[in-house]
Amino acid sequence: MNANHWNNEGFHSHLAEAERITQLAQAGEQMVERLRRTAFLPGATKALNVRLGIAEAAELLGCSTNRIRMAEQDGRLPPPPESDTGRRLGYDIPALLNMRQVLGASPRRSPEDPPAIITVQNFKGGVGKSTVTTHLAHYLAVQGYRVLVVDCDSQATTTTLFGFNPHFAIRREETLYPYLSIEPTEDSLHYAVKSTIWPNVDLIPSNLQMFDVEYELAAAGSGGGGTLASRFRKLKQGLNELAQDYDVVLLDPPPALGTISLAVMQAANALLVPLAATTPDFCSTVQFLSMMSQVITQLQEAGIQVEYDFCRLICSKFNSNDPSHAMIQRIMEQSFGPALLPIPILESAEISHAALRMMTVYELEKPVGTPKTHKRCRSNIDEAMGQIEKLIRLRWGRVDNEKGAALAAAL
Template identity: 45%
Template sequence: MSQSPLPPSVLPPVGETELELLSTRAATVIERLRDRVFAPGTSKRLQLSFTVRKAAQMVGRTEKTIREAEDDGRLPVAEKDAETGRRTGYALSDINRMRQVFGTLPHRADTDEAAVIAVQSFKGGVGKSTVVCHMAQYFALKGYRVCVIDCDSQASTTSMFGLNPDVDVDDEDETLYPFFRHGGPKSLHYALRATYWPGIAMIPANLGLYDAEYEFAARMVREDAFVLDRLRDGIDSIKDQFDIILLDPPPALGMISLSVLRAANALIIPAPPNNIDFASTAHFLKMMNATLGDLAEAGGARDYRFVKILATKMNDNKSAHVAIKRMMDAVFPQDMLQAVLKDSAEIDNATANLHTVYELTGAQTRTETHRRCRAYLDAVGREVELLIRKSWPSHHAGLRKEGLL
């Protein structure tokens, strides 16, 4: 049946030519933004530097112990300022070297299972990538071995870690896409790459990953194998190298999102406390429950170490936010994280320059706004860290000693 022509209008028609022009203009804006952040011939670097006092806190030893280890050669002597003679500070890699020397690295035992955490929601704009990036860096600052897997073709997390998805990431070699294809690699090692953050490796994404949705659909039609467990198999091939693996899935109920649900052994569900987003979270939980039930019949049940809802973008000055957050706490008394990620201009301003709050330095870290925002992020990280450690038997004695178990 032929399509009826549109009735006459005073507005000019928008066809393929106009849409192509619109797309080209949008690409130009993105290119200009990325040119501002990704200067040619440069790469993102971590500028953090820690005083000996802060280093002692992070390592769990005294300043005197650190200096003695430098004097007796167990640690390299810290560089000093030529004029003042004071230490210029320690990099995160130096901190981790100290932890290794003093035996205070928090790594899991080989008998513990790596935490594979999906920050999952079927709705965009809830702070998913923000949570992934900041949690990854929180754990790295603590000394954990972290892997971030960007499963979203929008590649926001990839960009935050200093990679231009359109330039620095090859479709065929460096994302999850080759692994999802029929006859693809047996392991995910091919896609792992180091980042500028000591302790964080990642598997990046770009727009080409979107084609994996079609690849999955085609394979499910023609193959008997339960292909949605392909990602879980891939993570099994690399997880011995890491303590914590964070998954950033696309904000949609597609094949990749379902694969993420099957691959994870823990879930964090970000949920801003407003009517629309909370309704979306309720629908997500209902759909997830039904979907996982259907998938279990085909590929076996999948249990999680923990599933927690995290209130994000909370604004205490909005009465509706406060009321809905109170309702969330009442409805999900055991399922909400106690920590809340408040709405903060600090996060927005950092993200505009493809930074996180954890990598800001200098005067911008001495404001009250920064301190408050850092406190919110630290509280989320600490609570999730405790859940992870409770899932590791090798940490139970330490937790009891700390009065946390």
């Protein structure tokens, strides 16, 4: 847009205020697309270029480097590609998944184990809900699990972090809308599942038009609870059907107490509540839990069951150098006890830098800041997400080692 069209305050001088909002939205959407294209160059398409050395691969697989080399020597595993100088370039994620299968190191659930359907939920925005969801998805992917991420939020931050532009690349027909609409055109959710650059992570995307579902379901609810209850049951049924092809399903609902959030709340079988270490976040989370308690009671009175295998809170933005954060963490511990996961997610420039590139820390080919900062961040994310993995595996009756058993007791 020509700069001459703007006055000194940066606004069109001849536009009404409401029209300016449209202009601002369009300008912002165009900038998002420019950022996406810049982040994903060359080709403007997101790619997964992470490679792991043999020591890191062995640690992830729980075996020795010698076992990997022997499997390569006897032909069970292909060696990693080499550079022109003969240097091993490391293993990509598909190679790592193949190694898990060949060496019997897959963590996948057995057919009799129920898939975990986890909603990452808080009614307050800005707590890192989408950041937790995407990092958890990618952590589980690296560990070898099959993951489905369902973006139920019309803001579509999770969809964006997976490399899809919700404004330009996702149509309403590709979201949950055709399934949850008052006049649905789909009877199964399989139509909405998209592959991602991660070979073992799929996504049901969202976009702004998902908000239409809120209007429709709210209108249906005002005329009686029957239609609303049927949609709640339909979402749960659809997710249960899809979940049979995965180990873990992660649900990212809107940060508000709306009909979609209620439907997601009752469709899940586990709850993870992220919150930051500030007084307003603590207070709003207490209100969230209070509202959830009331809503669950009302849903159950209406014949809609809500049952969770685990409910945990995780501090999602913790600054270990801030005394106020340490104080709030102690308040959380006193209030929530063992329901608060002991390892918080530390604030890190690496997470922010990765988000600027529409990535998670697990997708960075190399550190954005210093190697020390990256290593500290990655180690913390692994530990924090590992707490949730332990809860999932406990649900399947698995405790892998003494350290895992000790953490399980704490959880």
